Amino acid sequence: MSKNNIKVALIGNPNTGKTSLFNQLTGLNQKVGNYPGVTVDKKEGKSKLSATQNAIITDLPGTYSINPTSLDESIVLKTLLKKDIKESPDVILVVADVENLKRNLLLFSQIKDLEIPTVLAINMVDQMHKKGISIDLTALKEELNTEVVLISARKNQGIDKVKEAIIKCHVAAKATPMCDNNKIDPEYFEKLKAINPNFSLYELWLMVTQKNFPEGITKVQKEQLLSFNKDVSKLKKYQHKETIYRYQEINKILKKTYLVNKNAATDVRSRLDKIFTHKIFGYIIFLLVLLLIFQSIFDWSSVPMDFIDGAFANLSDFAKSNLPAGVFTDLIVEGIIPGIGGVLIFIPQIAILFMFIAILEETGYMSRVVFLMDKIMRRFGMNGKSIIPLISGTACAIPAIMATRTISSWKERLITILVVPFTTCSARLPVYAILIALIIPNKKILGFYNLQAFTLLMLYALGFLSAILAAYILQKTLKIKSSSFFVVEMPNYKIPSFKNVFLEVIEKTKAFVFEAGKIILALSIILWFLASNGPESFKNAEKNTIENIENKQLNKADLQQKIASAKLENSYIGIMGKTIEPAIKPLGYDWKIGIALITSFAAREVFVGTLATIYSVASDDEDTSTIKQKMRSEINPETGKKRFNFPVGMSLLVFYAFAMQCMATLAIVKRETKTWKWPLIQLFGMALLAYISSLITYQILS
Amino acid sequence: MSTIASLRIGEMGYISEESLDLIPLKLLEMGCLPGAEVQLVQIAPLKDLLYICVNGSHLAIRKETAVQIQILKANL
Numbered sequence: 159m160s161k162n163n164i165k166v167a168l169i170g171n172p173n174t175g176k177t178s179l180f181n182q183l184t185g186l187n188q189k190v191g192n193y194p195g196v197t198v199d200k201k202e203g204k205s206k207l208s209a210t211q212n213a214i215i216t217d218l219p220g221t222y223s224i225n226p227t228s229l230d231e232s233i234v235l236k237t238l239l240k241k242d243i244k245e246s247p248d249v250i251l252v253v254a255d256v257e258n259l260k261r262n263l264l265l266f267s268q269i270k271d272l273e274i275p276t277v278l279a280i281n282m283v284d285q286m287h288k289k290g291i292s293i294d295l296t297a298l299k300e301e302l303n304t305e306v307v308l309i310s311a312r313k314n315q316g317i318d319k320v321k322e323a324i325i326k327c328h329v330a331a332k333a334t335p336m337c338d339n340n341k342i343d344p345e346y347f348e349k350l351k352a353i354n355p356n357f358s359l360y361e362l363w364l365m366v367t368q369k370n371f372p373e374g375i376t377k378v379q380k381e382q383l384l385s386f387n388k389d390v391s392k393l394k395k396y397q398h399k400e401t402i403y404r405y406q407e408i409n410k411i412l413k414k415t416y417l418v419n420k421n422a423a424t425d426v427r428s429r430l431d432k433i434f435t436h437k438i439f440g441y442i443i444f445l446l447v448l449l450l451i452f453q454s455i456f457d458w459s460s461v462p463m464d465f466i467d468g469a470f471a472n473l474s475d476f477a478k479s480n481l482p483a484g485v486f487t488d489l490i491v492e493g494i495i496p497g498i499g500g501v502l503i504f505i506p507q508i509a510i511l512f513m514f515i516a517i518l519e520e521t522g523y524m525s526r527v528v529f530l531m532d533k534i535m536r537r538f539g540m541n542g543k544s545i546i547p548l549i550s551g552t553a554c555a556i557p558a559i560m561a562t563r564t565i566s567s568w569k570e571r572l573i574t575i576l577v578v579p580f581t582t583c584s585a586r587l588p589v590y591a592i593l594i595a596l597i598i599p600n601k602k603i604l605g606f607y608n609l610q611a612f613t614l615l616m617l618y619a620l621g622f623l624s625a626i627l628a629a630y631i632l633q634k635t636l637k638i639k640s641s642s643f644f645v646v647e648m649p650n651y652k653i654p655s656f657k658n659v660f661l662e663v664i665e666k667t668k669a670f671v672f673e674a675g676k677i678i679l680a681l682s683i684i685l686w687f688l689a690s691n692g693p694e695s696f697k698n699a700e701k702n703t704i705e706n707i708e709n710k711q712l713n714k715a716d717l718q719q720k721i722a723s724a725k726l727e728n729s730y731i732g733i734m735g736k737t738i739e740p741a742i743k744p745l746g747y748d749w750k751i752g753i754a755l756i757t758s759f760a761a762r763e764v765f766v767g768t769l770a771t772i773y774s775v776a777s778d779d780e781d782t783s784t785i786k787q788k789m790r791s792e793i794n795p796e797t798g799k800k801r802f803n804f805p806v807g808m809s810l811l812v813f814y815a816f817a818m819q820c821m822a823t824l825a826i827v828k829r830e831t832k833t834w835k836w837p838l839i840q841l842f843g844m845a846l847l848a849y850i851s852s853l854i855t856y857q858i859l860s
Numbered sequence: 861m862s863t864i865a866s867l868r869i870g871e872m873g874y875i876s877e878e879s880l881d882l883i884p885l886k887l888l889e890m891g892c893l894p895g896a897e898v899q900l901v902q903i904a905p906l907k908d909l910l911y912i913c914v915n916g917s918h919l920a921i922r923k924e925t926a927v928q929i930q931i932l933k934a935n936l
Binding site: 394395441 | 880881883884885886887889890901902904905906907909911917918919921925
């Protein structure tokens with residue numbers, strides 16, 4: 159037996175419990191990587207098949223067919239068409255839903271024709287009885303000429319049989335096609351087959367229809383294959399014929415092996431559908447679900463967030479008092495520890511949001527929301543499926559933008575990507591929280607509603623409305639032609655599996671921490687460097703301050719603070735702030751706020767940390783109340799009044815609502831759109847909007 | 861000629877052979893085949909997105925697609 163790991167590709171229709179099977183096979187033993195060349199996440203996990211044999215299982219995106227209509231699905235084609243021999247699977251494991259076996263077998267038949275050893279796992283067989291389904295397994299194995307296993311992934315039944323079947327299939331390694339396209343037009347397909355006999359007929363046919371050419375196809379052969387592509391209508395007709403032919407074959411097989419007693423079927427689905435897709439109740443329920451999510455994000459996360467906040471402040475203190483004083487300690491205490499803390503503090507909120515999204519997806523409710531929202535979203539140039547990224551965007555734009563991959567129309571997908579950063583992501587929260595606390599009085603309106611909470615809610619509404627409005631403008635201005643074909647499956651309602659939700663939350667949160675974390679960490683180190691170094695004037699700042707006659711009467715603590723301020727003013731970052739001061743003065747900001755604006759172009763939440771450093775609060779102390787007090791007592795030297803008065807605060811709130819201040823998001827947009835054009839449009843468009851809106855806000859209010 | 865879009869909620873029909881070339885490949889692959897029985901389950905608010913059940917698949921499609929798929933009404 160081979161000591162090498164068997165490479166298994168897991169593939170199946172969406173909503174067939176593919177993820178459950180993957181989780182059962184691999185447990186926590188999984189990781190997310192990138193496909194070489196294509197930057198789309200792939201999930202891989204190791205599974206112990208027997209005492210001597212392991213397998214590497216790759217979870218491919220759910221798809222109904224090998225012919226892709228979205229970015230997600232094209233990954234499947236690329237993996238199966240042996241573009242890279244090292245990556246190509248030894249065995250394909252197809253998961254099918256017992257209730258929808260006919261449609262699931264279409265994908266199976268296509269895969270079978272690639273002549274790769276294939277195992278069919280029929281899932282959710284625990285439901286068979288209830289649905290009145292019976293299967294003749296022996297006959298089905300024979301008809302399909304492959305290993306077939308009945309499993310129930312959620313109940314952890316039949317997983318061992320899957321493992322056995324994989325080994326058996328790998329050892330036997332025989333793979334015969336299921337359908338023969340020759341029957342459609344013998345002359346046409348004989349000619350196609352003659353081009354390269356090393357590939358199966360179906361593989362060659364896919365190369366023609368999908369224009370995707372693996373290694374092993376020479377230039378001449380490529381030209382020959384492309385010549386088949388000239389007659390597009392014929393090609394389309396043959397694809398249609400092929401699909402009908404496949405279904406005929408499948409029907410023949412199922413007639414002999416699969417029986418449904420329709421009377422046994424109970425119908426919970428239609429009753430739930432009547433409520434969830436109702437033209438009035440449907441929207442009310444959706445609204446309530448959203449309210450519940452937001453409420454939970456704030457309520458449940460405050461305790462763990464305070465804990466993380468406190469823990470990092472203590473860690474800084476501990477490091478400061480236990481490490482020898484010096485530049486390196488400063489870097490750790492003032493740069494790295496607050497930097498890491500700044501990322502980790504978002505984990506509770508993000509995890510809660512991902513948990514809700516995973517539950518909504520698992521239960522099948524999300525498809526009902528898509529159903530309710532498609533027409534409305536289409537008026538704004540998006541599509542029903544855009545609702546998922548827009549909701550996810552309130553946690554973090556990065557996973558939200560990745561969630562747009564299921565949208566097949568490029569224009570609708572692009573618009574969704576471009577407007578997602580307007581939604582109020584969790585990185586804006588610390589900024590909003592501190593500014594609201596400074597300028598909005600903590601009192602009740604209408605007797606019960608907290609004015610500060612109401613302001614925050616309004617900022618969320620502002621974010622969502624500007625996303626919708628921006629989408630509308632983009633729809634009118636973007637001249638992109640793309641097909642608008644749209645279909646979404648309405649899956650059965652299911653009780654979410656704890657394991658699936660848990661693993662999903664872990665994986666997404668981990669991705670956020672590493673994607674955003676790298677940048678925030680790097681940035682806080684750079685910021686620390688720029689703030690603690692400077693040209694000649696920086697080096698003299700301390701001496702000049704001490705020698706200044708006005709400062710002679712000051713006590714030691716006040717003098718220290720003066721020195722720190724003078725140092726900051728003359729540091730590199732201080733000089734940068736001074737440079738942009740003329741441009742931001744009309745918005746009500748001074749050079750110190752300017753510094754925070756510059757640094758928070760990398761990540762919004764850096765704003766609070768930067769101000770903390772700037773207002774010479776001991777920067778290892780992340781406690782917001784001290785930062786708040788410092789900000790409250792900051793005086794505008796020109797007016798002699800408070801720096802953070804109502805107009806300035808409002809102007810800042812508006813600025814942070816609109817500005818695109820997140821390098822990680824820009825990097826993701828570049829990755830997903832494959833050009834710098836769109837992230838740059840996003841960056842400058844949103845910055846311009848933020849500047850103008852803040853200018854208007856400040857000028858009106860002051 | 862009636863199409864999927866002209867069905868009322870709960871009504872059934874059979875997809876006609878003539879519309880084969882007009883059905884998008886993806887829909888065909890999802891079970892929307894000529895000769896198949898199709899039922900209109902629900903219509904979304906604003907009259908768009910039709911929720912249909914065909915060949916065991918529950919799908920939501922846009923009206924612009926539905927008007928292209930001709931059907932023979934069941935009990936008529």
